[in-house]
Amino acid sequence: MAGTGLFAEILDGDVYKYYADGEWKKSSSAKTVAIINPTTRKTQFKVQACTQEEVNKVMESAKTAQKSWAKTPLWKRAELLHKAAAILKEHKAPIAECLVKEIAKPAKDAVTEVVRSGDLVSYTAEEGVRILGEGKFLVSDSFPGNERTKYCLTSKIPLGVILAIPPFNYPVNLAVSKIAPALIAGNSLVLKPPTQGAVSALHMVHCFHLAGFPKGLISCVTGKGSEIGDFLTMHPGVNCISFTGGDTGIAISKKAGMVPLQMELGGKDACIVLEDADLDLVAANIIKGGFSYSGQRCTAVKVVLVMESVADVLVDKVKAKIAKLTVGPPEDDCDITPVVSESSANFIEGLVKDAKEKGAIFCQEYKRDGNLIWPLLLDNVRPDMRIAWEEPFGPVLPVIRIDSIEEGIHHCNASNFGLQGCVFTKDVNKAILISDAMETGTVQINSAPARGPDHFPFQGLKDSGIGSQGVTNSINMMTKIKSTVINLPTPSYTMGNGGHSKL
Numbered sequence: 001m002a003g004t005g006l007f008a009e010i011l012d013g014d015v016y017k018y019y020a021d022g023e024w025k026k027s028s029s030a031k032t033v034a035i036i037n038p039t040t041r042k043t044q045f046k047v048q049a050c051t052q053e054e055v056n057k058v059m060e061s062a063k064t065a066q067k068s069w070a071k072t073p074l075w076k077r078a079e080l081l082h083k084a085a086a087i088l089k090e091h092k093a094p095i096a097e098c099l100v101k102e103i104a105k106p107a108k109d110a111v112t113e114v115v116r117s118g119d120l121v122s123y124t125a126e127e128g129v130r131i132l133g134e135g136k137f138l139v140s141d142s143f144p145g146n147e148r149t150k151y152c153l154t155s156k157i158p159l160g161v162i163l164a165i166p167p168f169n170y171p172v173n174l175a176v177s178k179i180a181p182a183l184i185a186g187n188s189l190v191l192k193p194p195t196q197g198a199v200s201a202l203h204m205v206h207c208f209h210l211a212g213f214p215k216g217l218i219s220c221v222t223g224k225g226s227e228i229g230d231f232l233t234m235h236p237g238v239n240c241i242s243f244t245g246g247d248t249g250i251a252i253s254k255k256a257g258m259v260p261l262q263m264e265l266g267g268k269d270a271c272i273v274l275e276d277a278d279l280d281l282v283a284a285n286i287i288k289g290g291f292s293y294s295g296q297r298c299t300a301v302k303v304v305l306v307m308e309s310v311a312d313v314l315v316d317k318v319k320a321k322i323a324k325l326t327v328g329p330p331e332d333d334c335d336i337t338p339v340v341s342e343s344s345a346n347f348i349e350g351l352v353k354d355a356k357e358k359g360a361i362f363c364q365e366y367k368r369d370g371n372l373i374w375p376l377l378l379d380n381v382r383p384d385m386r387i388a389w390e391e392p393f394g395p396v397l398p399v400i401r402i403d404s405i406e407e408g409i410h411h412c413n414a415s416n417f418g419l420q421g422c423v424f425t426k427d428v429n430k431a432i433l434i435s436d437a438m439e440t441g442t443v444q445i446n447s448a449p450a451r452g453p454d455h456f457p458f459q460g461l462k463d464s465g466i467g468s469q470g471v472t473n474s475i476n477m478m479t480k481i482k483s484t485v486i487n488l489p490t491p492s493y494t495m496g497n498g499g500h501s502k503l
Contacts, residue, residue, distance in 0.1 A: 002094045002101075002203065010206050015046045016198070018222050019205050020058045022215030027054060033195055033224055038104040038338040038371045039329050045102065045199045047222040052231050058190055058219040059237035062161045065216030066188035070158050074129050077184050081125035084211035088176075088204060089118035095172060098200040103168055104330045104337040104371075109293060117173045117204070120454045120471070121180045127455070127471050128184030132156055132479070147491035156479035158186035159260065160239030163232060167245045168340055169296050171197025172204045177454065178242040178262075179208070179218070181474035187240070191220040192232055194245075196340050198222050230255065240478060244298075253466065262467040262477050264460055266298050266391050267419025269449045270412040272434060273306040273314060274405065277424035281446065283317035289422070289448025290397040291325060291375050294336050299420050299449040302391055303381075304399045305408040311401045315379055319363050322375050338371035339394050345371045348394035351387045352376065355398070358385045389415060405434060413439045418461030420449035441465070 003011040010017055010024050015032050017024035027048040037044035069077075088095070096110035105113070140150035164178035171194055182189045193201035205220045221228065225248075233241060233252045242262040243249050249265040271289065273282050289301035306314050328334040339345050345368065352366055355378050363377040373395055381388050381398035388398055388411075402408045412421055422444040423434045435443040441459035444450065451458050459468035467477055 002098045002199065004094075006091060006210070007094060007203055007206055010202055015048065016202050016222070018048045018050055018054075019202065019209065019218070019220040020054070020216075021061050021219075022209065022213075024206075027051060027223075029054075033198075033222065035102055035195060035198060036341065037101050038196075038340050039101075039331075041342065041370055045098075047195075047198045047202070050221045050223040050228055052228060055221060055228055055231055055235065058221055059161065059235055061216035062188040062190055062219055063237055065214055066158065066160055066186070069183075069188060069214060069217050070186040072186075074132055074184075077186070078125035078129050080211050080213055081121050081180055081184060084208045084213070085118040085121035085125070087207040087210050088121065089115055091203075091207060092118075095200055095203045098203055099172070099197075100330045102199055103171065103196050103340055105293060106330045106335070106337055107333050110330070113170060113173050114204075116452075116454070117176045120173065121176050123455060124180035124184055124471050124475070128181070128475050131472060131475055132185060141491070141493075148493050149488045149491050151486040151488070153484045153486070154481050156185070156476070157482045159478055159480060160187060161237055162187045162189045162240045162242060162478055163192065163235075163238045164189055165192050165233075165241070165243045165245065166194060166197070166201070167298075168194040168196040169293065169298075170244075171200045173454075174244045175201050175204060177469065177471075177474065181471065182240075182242075182478050183213070183217070185475055185478045187478055188217045189219070190232070190238075191218070192228070193220065193222060195222075195225075242474070242478075249465075250463065260467075260477060262469065262474065264298060264419070264458070264465040264469060265463060266393075266417060267440075267449075267460060267464050268302045268389065268391050268415045268417040269299060269419055269440070270408070270415075270421045270438075271301045271304045271448070272405070272408040272412065272421070272423045272438075273304065273310065274423070274425040274427070274430065275307045275309050276426045277310070278426065278446075279310060279314050279317055282314060282424045283321055285422070285424075285448040286318050286397070287321045287325070289450075291322070291336065291395050294339055294373070294395045295397070296339060296393050299451050300393075301397065301422070301448055303388065303411070304397065305402050305411055306399060308401045308403055311379075311399070315363065315377070315399060318377055322364060322377060325375050327372065327374050336372075336375050336395050339373060340371070342371060344393060345373060348373055348392050348396055351390060351392050352378075352396060354386045355381060358382065360385060360387075360398070383411070391417070405430070409434060409437045413437075416463045419464035420444065420460075422447060422449055441468075 099110035
């Protein structure tokens with residue numbers, strides 16, 4: 001059970017504590033933030049509303065802890081990460097329970113997220129030992145006009161304090177995807193979890209605490225974004241920001257100082273379907289890509305661009321599969337569960353009403369009960385409808401019929417987003433040409449968009465983000481290059497077999 005047994009110390013009465021200096025603490029504000037269960041629409045949990053002064057203290061201890069952590073051998077850092085991963089996987093049940101209650105994630109998917117997170121931590125530990133255990137050796141005579149009088153040794157060194165801000169939809173997995181690379185690279189980390197998902201994140205952080213990481217190295221501050229959000233992202237103690245979320249990221253990028261940014265800010269992932277596509281495969285991937293976790297995924301299929309000649313057949317196949325989706329509470333492992341908040345449900349409903357007013361064909365009756373929205377396929381969507389361009393983050397999927405490949409590519413590239421896209425065809429040559437033409441960070445061929453496996457590069461173009469994620473890219477992003485140059489009084493050349501320099 002959440003907040004009991006091994007996790008009892010993170011709870012004070014009915015309020016979860018925040019984590020700083022290796023201890024679970026109550027905020028001096030004496031205020032709390034309520035977390036609403038999306039299914040019951042009642043308060044499920046409460047967390048501390050941390051103050052700016054508490055953030056200052058966290059930043060100070062993070063800076064101090066990082067100095068000694070940077071001197072900890074790589075193998076020892078990896079050892080602690082492997083330990084945290086094992087504890088995380090061992091206690092997957094209470095963390096998954098939090099995910100079900102906080103963000104209405106179906107129970108089986110919640111368990112999968114925690115296990116996947118443990119695997120990601122272990123993989124990052126192994127990859128970090130390899131990447132960070134190697135440097136470069138350069139010699140000066142490769143550049144014109146130089147003799148071999150300079151030896152340059154380069155290595156990767158930590159940035160300092162990393163601020164990690166994950167989103168509500170993967171509050172554990174997209175937290176550890178920032179935490180593990182930061183720690184293996186020798187950084188300290190301050191985590192600001194999303195409000196919906198904060199308790200899941202606090203349970204996850206306790207697993208790192210139990211693994212025995214040094215005090216102050218990892219902190220987790222909860223609170224209202226309006227009170228500590230800007231204060232955190234603009235804090236002079238922050239040396240790097242890794243953020244996953246929505247429009248807030250654009251505001252952060254404008255306010256943040258001269259620090260590296262890693263950002264993934266959503267998408268309008270297009271699914272382009274050609275005439276020769278395997279339509280059963282397409283329909284299965286549209287269901288998986290468009291409706292898993294009720295469409296609340298950055299890499300969800302958000303618009304289907306299908307050639308007119310096969311559109312009727314594809315729409316019928318998708319309609320038949322939608323009819324089999326189960327709708328209800330996450331505890332029952334339903335396919336479609338309530339969206340995260342009432343405001344989210346209202347936004348989705350606004351897109352649906354706009355489409356209806358402008359003549360979209362409803363393949364199912366629009367149905368809503370509180371935050372629960374039944375899956376809906378909208379056919380004959382046109383570019384003048386909001387749903388053609390905006391990201392619903394819900395179980396509503398528009399179908400736009402196209403007359404040419406160029407029309408599909410044009411719609412995809414006209415979006416301000418550029419996270420992922422997919423193309424379905426049996427012609428590999430066309431697939432590659434279309435992939436090259438799509439202005440997205442990743443193109444999936446004959447499969448729905450997906451972030452994983454977690455070691456694959458993951459990046460967005462345009463308003464979808466800055467930089468690239470994935471284990472290797474995150475480790476590299478959270479380090480900088482340090483060079484040491486040895487200057488020789490006279491040129492020295494390796495002579496090869498049997499030779500020797502004149503001393």
